[in-house]
Amino acid sequence: MEILAKKPNCLTDIPMHYCPGCGHGIVHRLMGETFDELKIADRVIGIAPVGCAVFADEYFACDSVQGAHGRGPAIATGVKRSKPGAIVFSYQGDGDLASIGMAEIVHAAVRSENITVIFINNAIYGMTGGQMAPTTLVGQVATTAPKGRDPKLQGWPINMCEMLSQITGAKFLARVAVDCPQNVMKAKQAIKKAFENQVNGVGFSMVEVLSQCPTNWHASVEQALEFVRTKMMVQYPLGIFKDEGAK
Amino acid sequence: MPRIEVDVNKCKACYLCVNACPKKCLGKSKTISKKGYFPAQMEHPENCIGCKMCYMMCPDIAITVIKD
Amino acid sequence: MTEKTLRKGNEALAEGAIRAGARFFAGYPITPQNEVPEYMAAHMADAGGAFVQAESEVAAINMVYGAAATGTRSMTSSSSPGISLKQEGITYLASADLPCLIVNVMRGGPGLGSIGGAQGDYFQATRGGGNGDYHVIVLAPNSVEELGNFPKLGFELAEKYRMPCMILADGILGQMMESMAFNFDPVDPNQLGKFDWAVDICKGERGKSKVFSYKGDNLIADVTERAKRYGLIEETEARFEQRNCEDCDVLLVAYGLSSRACLEAISLAKEAGIKLGLFRPITLWPFPSKQLFELAQKAKAVLTVEQSLGQLVQDVKLAVDGKVPVYLNAYPAGGQPDGEKIVTAAKSCLNGGKEGLFDVREHAEGFTYDCKRNTALGVQGDCKGGK
Numbered sequence: 001m002e003i004l005a006k007k008p009n010c011l012t013d014i015p016m017h018y019c020p021g022c023g024h025g026i027v028h029r030l031m032g033e034t035f036d037e038l039k040i041a042d043r044v045i046g047i048a049p050v051g052c053a054v055f056a057d058e059y060f061a062c063d064s065v066q067g068a069h070g071r072g073p074a075i076a077t078g079v080k081r082s083k084p085g086a087i088v089f090s091y092q093g094d095g096d097l098a099s100i101g102m103a104e105i106v107h108a109a110v111r112s113e114n115i116t117v118i119f120i121n122n123a124i125y126g127m128t129g130g131q132m133a134p135t136t137l138v139g140q141v142a143t144t145a146p147k148g149r150d151p152k153l154q155g156w157p158i159n160m161c162e163m164l165s166q167i168t169g170a171k172f173l174a175r176v177a178v179d180c181p182q183n184v185m186k187a188k189q190a191i192k193k194a195f196e197n198q199v200n201g202v203g204f205s206m207v208e209v210l211s212q213c214p215t216n217w218h219a220s221v222e223q224a225l226e227f228v229r230t231k232m233m234v235q236y237p238l239g240i241f242k243d244e245g246a247k
Numbered sequence: 248m249p250r251i252e253v254d255v256n257k258c259k260a261c262y263l264c265v266n267a268c269p270k271k272c273l274g275k276s277k278t279i280s281k282k283g284y285f286p287a288q289m290e291h292p293e294n295c296i297g298c299k300m301c302y303m304m305c306p307d308i309a310i311t312v313i314k315d
Numbered sequence: 316m317t318e319k320t321l322r323k324g325n326e327a328l329a330e331g332a333i334r335a336g337a338r339f340f341a342g343y344p345i346t347p348q349n350e351v352p353e354y355m356a357a358h359m360a361d362a363g364g365a366f367v368q369a370e371s372e373v374a375a376i377n378m379v380y381g382a383a384a385t386g387t388r389s390m391t392s393s394s395s396p397g398i399s400l401k402q403e404g405i406t407y408l409a410s411a412d413l414p415c416l417i418v419n420v421m422r423g424g425p426g427l428g429s430i431g432g433a434q435g436d437y438f439q440a441t442r443g444g445g446n447g448d449y450h451v452i453v454l455a456p457n458s459v460e461e462l463g464n465f466p467k468l469g470f471e472l473a474e475k476y477r478m479p480c481m482i483l484a485d486g487i488l489g490q491m492m493e494s495m496a497f498n499f500d501p502v503d504p505n506q507l508g509k510f511d512w513a514v515d516i517c518k519g520e521r522g523k524s525k526v527f528s529y530k531g532d533n534l535i536a537d538v539t540e541r542a543k544r545y546g547l548i549e550e551t552e553a554r555f556e557q558r559n560c561e562d563c564d565v566l567l568v569a570y571g572l573s574s575r576a577c578l579e580a581i582s583l584a585k586e587a588g589i590k591l592g593l594f595r596p597i598t599l600w601p602f603p604s605k606q607l608f609e610l611a612q613k614a615k616a617v618l619t620v621e622q623s624l625g626q627l628v629q630d631v632k633l634a635v636d637g638k639v640p641v642y643l644n645a646y647p648a649g650g651q652p653d654g655e656k657i658v659t660a661a662k663s664c665l666n667g668g669k670e671g672l673f674d675v676r677e678h679a680e681g682f683t684y685d686c687k688r689n690t691a692l693g694v695q696g697d698c699k700g701g702k
Contacts, residue, residue: 003313004314021263025307178304
């Protein structure tokens with residue numbers, strides 16, 4: 001008997017608390033596979049956010065720090081500068097990274113901190129029950145935009161990869177999705193590259209993952225996937241926005 | 248022969264695997280799990296080609312792909 | 316003990332911290348403490364540590380959170396409004412049981428206030444400006460020499476009890492130059508042992524470490540255990556200095572630079588035939604309550620001298636517990652105490668006068684204030700225009 005695919009070694013066996021169909025679990029698995037394949041599991045220190053992934057540390061078999069909302073890149077800076085041999089990741093949602101944490105993510109990129117940021121973009125605040133996020137689409141309904149996002153009152157969604165690509169210190173910026181196996185495979189490549197960059201000392205690397213959120217979009221899993229493909233990918237095109245440093 | 252095993256204690260019945268399977272091997276169990284879900288299950292193992300697309304889509308890492 | 320050198324307070328602090336093994340500093344420019352990050356920028360890398368000028372005080376304290384999580388001796392410094400910004404990080408550090416050093420070189424407040432030295436952050440430091448039930452150890456130096464030597468004590472206490480330690484200085488202390496000497500040998504942090512709770516690489520057999528602030532269902536047990544630690548600290552770690560406390564008419568209580576003005580007051584009062592004593596808390600938390608309670612009863616009155624509007628005096632009243640009258644000689648918002656003013660206030664304590672004493676109720680006697688809207692100026696709806 002041969003095992004063709006199983007849970008990566010550096011993920012724990014604890015059942016995940018995420019909603020059915022949510023993208024978090026897929027991304028955790030891709031990260032776990034990456035740590036196994038790059039043989040870095042014993043050096044990984046993860047920073048968990050405030051958001052649905054606040055308990056992410058339970059699922060990774062590595063040391064972790066859970067900190068304040070949006071401050072992941074700053075916390076990661078403190079960890080990495082103190083333990084340069086560690087492979088440090090900051091795992092963040094869109095409210096965490098693009099709202100309260102905007103200064104921290106921009107300046108971690110400015111300083112080209114040699115860390116890896118995994119940014120899960122579901123265009124809404126998940127854990128707190130569906131409030132509008134900086135990445136919520138125009139017209140998308142949220143509990144704090146009950147008539148749908150109105151650009152006159154709430155402006156337009158922000159494209160983080162595009163914005164950060166202006167920053168010299170940002171070395172690798174990719175946007176991927178996990179809505180189908182083909183995209184999951186591309187997401188894996190991007191995530192692996194982002195961690196390889198850290199191993200090779202390239203500098204700030206971020207992967208933005210468009211994630212389905214059936215619960216807060218009030219959608220079935222199929223409808224949520226449809227929203228990712230027909231709406232989110234229009235506002236947030238997939239692709240590599242920057243790829244500098246070691247090949 | 249490739250096949251899959253679904254950990255019914257982890258499966259949340261999102262059925263991303265069922266939709267992703269190119270050979271339509273998977274279906275929905277009629278037995279409710281302890282967590283209150285009707286887990287995904289292998290229904291046509293004879294069609295399984297071990298492509299691992301179900302594994303790739305599973306957010307709960309509930310699937311193990313095996314080749315006997 | 317090193318040779319005596321002439322140093323500026325902020326620089327003595329920075330050098331003392333590096334000497335004590337600090338190897339991570341994150342900070343942000345704010346007057347009157349800029350010499351601290353500047354010194355760190357110049358010297359931390361040579362010492363094998365890391366200096367980061369963060370994007371904000373909030374980011375800086377969160378960098379300290381990360382660095383401290385690795386067991387590295389980590390610190391930040393700022394001044395009053397910047398310390399307000401750091402409250403989020405401080406409560407997280409306390410919650411996650413992380414040792415670290417936070418320096419507040421106080422300036423006038425509230426708000427942007429002024430850039431001169433003041434003592435307006437006593438409540439913020441000792442009552443915890445952040446949310447929840449927690450404390451930080453607070454050390455109050457009154458000389459450049461103490462400012463240079465307290466980082467070592469601060470790190471040791473912070474690490475022993477797994478909590479943040481704050482050094483509460485003020486703008487004048489930070490800017491003034493005095494002769495000082497370090498009373499300890501340099502610490503090589505690479506030779507210090509590891510903490511089993513720290514996140515790390517090269518873990519060997521140790522299992523996973525997790526540093527976290529969300530406790531959920533475990534919060535009651537978490538806060539109760541921490542309360543026990545705080546109780547132990549209150550019993551065993553209070554520090555203070557006293558002059559003439561066994562035989563005085565009025566016992567002055569003051570910390571930081573206010574205590575230096577009290578020393579002048581003691582000499583001046585002697586000439587006037589009044590005996591003054593000084594009780595100088597060195598730890599503001601834990602406040603040396605027991606010791607003050609004992610010594611206060613040897614005097615006829617207690618006079619709190621503070622560069623704030625009645626903050627230290629509350630802890631003094633709690634400690635004295637009504638046994639002896641407690642008065643306040645206040646110099647808020649950058650006001651400077653001097654010996655003569657303190658003696659005047661001390662005389663009032665003894666003769667029932669009011670000169671030099673501050674009582675908020677009497678202060679407001681005859682004062683009225685009632686700001687009203689005035690439609691003669693127009694109404695809010697006028698010229699609203701816009702979106």
